[in-house]
Each structure stands twice: as structure tokens, then as C-alpha cells.
Amino acid sequence: MTTRRAAATNDKVLNAFISAKAEIDAQLARLQALSDDHFLAQPDEIHWGHVGDLQRYASLLRQITDAAFKEGEHAA
Numbered sequence: 001m002t003t004r005r006a007a008a009t010n011d012k013v014l015n016a017f018i019s020a021k022a023e024i025d026a027q028l029a030r031l032q033a034l035s036d037d038h039f040l041a042q043p044d045e046i047h048w049g050h051v052g053d054l055q056r057y058a059s060l061l062r063q064i065t066d067a068a069f070k071e072g073e074h075a076a
Helices: 004-036 048-070
Strands: none
Touching: none
16 A cells, blocks of 8 residues: 555655756756767867867766666676
8 A cells, every 4th residue: 555655755756866867868968969069179279188088078978887887897
């Protein structure tokens, strides 16, 4: 038997989940738009600093994808 309290708690959890997912979706959309625009880099102005920035972004994203997909150090 489901109580009102359990249903209210589930509603809170579901709302928190949806809110966190919406935040992730917004961040992914912003990153995709920035990537589509080549991270605002002009081809004739690219230097090693740009490469380092992108490598850092890739490393941080790898940490996230490894955790999400249970790969790398998160592999079982």
C-alpha cells in the first residue's frame, strides 16, 4: 500500500531528477553549440593554448563518460 508520504517523497525525487537532467541537457547543448563553432577559434589564430584547452575539456568529459558508462577507472 502506497502512502501519501511515499508518493510525495517520490514526487520530490522525480522533480529533483528532472531538474538535474534539464541542467545537464542545457550544458550539453551549450557545449555542442560551442563545438559547432570550433570553440570560437579562428583557423589562422590557433595555437598550442587552444589545443591544451580542448585536451582539458576532453579529459573532463572522459571522466564523466567513464563514470556514466562504467568505463576506465569506473569499470567493474
